[in-house]
Structure formats: C-alpha cells, structure tokens
Amino acid sequence: MSIGIIGAGNIGSAFARALARNGIAATIANSRGPETLAELTAELAPHITAGTIEEAAKADMVLIAVPWSKLPAALSGLPDWAGRIVIDANNPIEGPLFKPAELGGRLSSEIVAGLVPGARLVKAFNHLLANLVSADPKAEGGNRVLFYSGDDAQAKAEVGALITRLGFAGIDLGTLKVGGSLTQFPGGPLPALNLVKFG
Ligand SMILES: NC(=O)c1ccc[n+]([C@@H]2O[C@H](COP(=O)([O-])OP(=O)(O)OC[C@H]3O[C@@H](n4cnc5c(N)ncnc54)[C@H](OP(=O)(O)O)[C@@H]3O)[C@@H](O)[C@H]2O)c1
Numbered sequence: 001m002s003i004g005i006i007g008a009g010n011i012g013s014a015f016a017r018a019l020a021r022n023g024i025a026a027t028i029a030n031s032r033g034p035e036t037l038a039e040l041t042a043e044l045a046p047h048i049t050a051g052t053i054e055e056a057a058k059a060d061m062v063l064i065a066v067p068w069s070k071l072p073a074a075l076s077g078l079p080d081w082a083g084r085i086v087i088d089a090n091n092p093i094e095g096p097l098f099k100p101a102e103l104g105g106r107l108s109s110e111i112v113a114g115l116v117p118g119a120r121l122v123k124a125f126n127h128l129l130a131n132l133v134s135a136d137p138k139a140e141g142g143n144r145v146l147f148y149s150g151d152d153a154q155a156k157a158e159v160g161a162l163i164t165r166l167g168f169a170g171i172d173l174g175t176l177k178v179g180g181s182l183t184q185f186p187g188g189p190l191p192a193l194n195l196v197k198f199g
Contacts, residue, residue: 012030018133019166027048028041057079144197
C-alpha cells in the first residue's frame, strides 16, 4: 500500500515523521514544489521522498493536511480518486484569526469529501496537536489514543491497521456522521485530548 501526503506543514510532517520512525515509505508534497522539502526529506531519508501534489495524490492512501481555506486550490485539477483512500486530517479553522469556517450545517469532512470525488474518506489525525502525532505514542505505560471514523468499512480497517502499526491505540468511532462530529474542531468534545489506552 503506497502512501502520499498533501501538505507538509505541522501535521503533514508530523505524520511523515511517524511513518519514517516505523520504516514506512511515503511521498510528501506542498504548494511550493518538491525542492523546497529537501531539509525534511534529508531528515526522514530514505523513507520519505518529496513529490508533486499529483504524485502524492496517486498513492493508495493519501493524508491531506492543508489549511482549510487552501483545500480547494490544493485539490483542484486532480484526477478522480477511483476508490483510493483519503485521510482527512483537516479542521475548519485557521490562523491568524482562528475564526471557525462557515460550514452551512455540514461536517467539515463532508465538505472535504466533496473535494475528492471517488475517494473513500476516513477522518483521522485531526484531533491531536502535531507534536503528539510525531511523538512516540507509547506513553504512561500505555499507547496514545488516535480516533478515526468513516463510512467505508474496508478503508477504515486499512487506516486502523496503519494507526496500530504506528504504535497508537486506534479507536473506531463509527460513521463519519458520528465520529466526525465527536472529533470536529472546533465544536466536538474530543479534539486536543491527549488520551492513553492501557491494555
Ligand atoms: N497544527 C496542528 O497541530 C493541527 C492538528 C490537527 C489538525 N490540523 C489541521 O491540519 C491541516 C494543516 O495544518 P498545519 O498546521 O499542518 O498547516 P501548516 O503548518 O500551515 O502547513 C500547511 C501545508 O499545506 C500546504 N499547502 C498550502 N496550500 C497548498 C496548496 N494550494 N497546495 C498544496 N499544498 C498546500 C503548505 O505548503 P507550502 O508551505 O508550500 O505553501 C504546507 O505544507 C489544517 O486543516 C489544520 O486544521 C492541524
């Protein structure tokens, strides 16, 4: 299963660090082009390589972590996702104002799903601060919890397996409607909680 990452900022690079620590390869992309990611790829060689957005989007599983207002530009012009898995790590709020985006009563992941036609979307990696995504998930004698949710059981199982392989305690919150509301930031009760599961 190949992995792509669109967005190489706090969350994209934290996810890349978690992958590299576990010897998992991925292609990472930003808006400015692969050559601007030389420092990150040198740190995470040989596992993480830089590519274009098109190259990262071709992977079997693609984590998207881009500021909310930039998502349409980042995802426009890509071919149909043809059943490939998208991990939605995005939240509908961004600096410098940190004013919640207008969602018109929808969940943010429902809006992201509309930007990646044909993808099987799983919401994950959006509720922890980036430094906890890249940190060792073994903590306090247990494993740091990472929630995920989605409507496609197989896609969710694949993301759940990756979360386990990274050393987190994955907790499946169910459908996007249920899990997406619980982990929605701002608004849901779960974001920013640093929880550890024992046993
Ligand atoms: N920061 C956190 O702790 C945290 C936690 C959970 C969830 N999130 C969510 O994760 C997402 C990313 O947040 P972040 O803090 O990682 O943001 P960030 O540090 O500002 O990084 C944003 C990344 O998106 C890229 N990008 C911007 N416009 C793009 C475009 N048109 N095409 C391709 N790439 C583009 C940027 O590339 P360039 O630098 O080349 O422009 C950069 O690599 C947001 O939705 C945020 O809500 C963040």
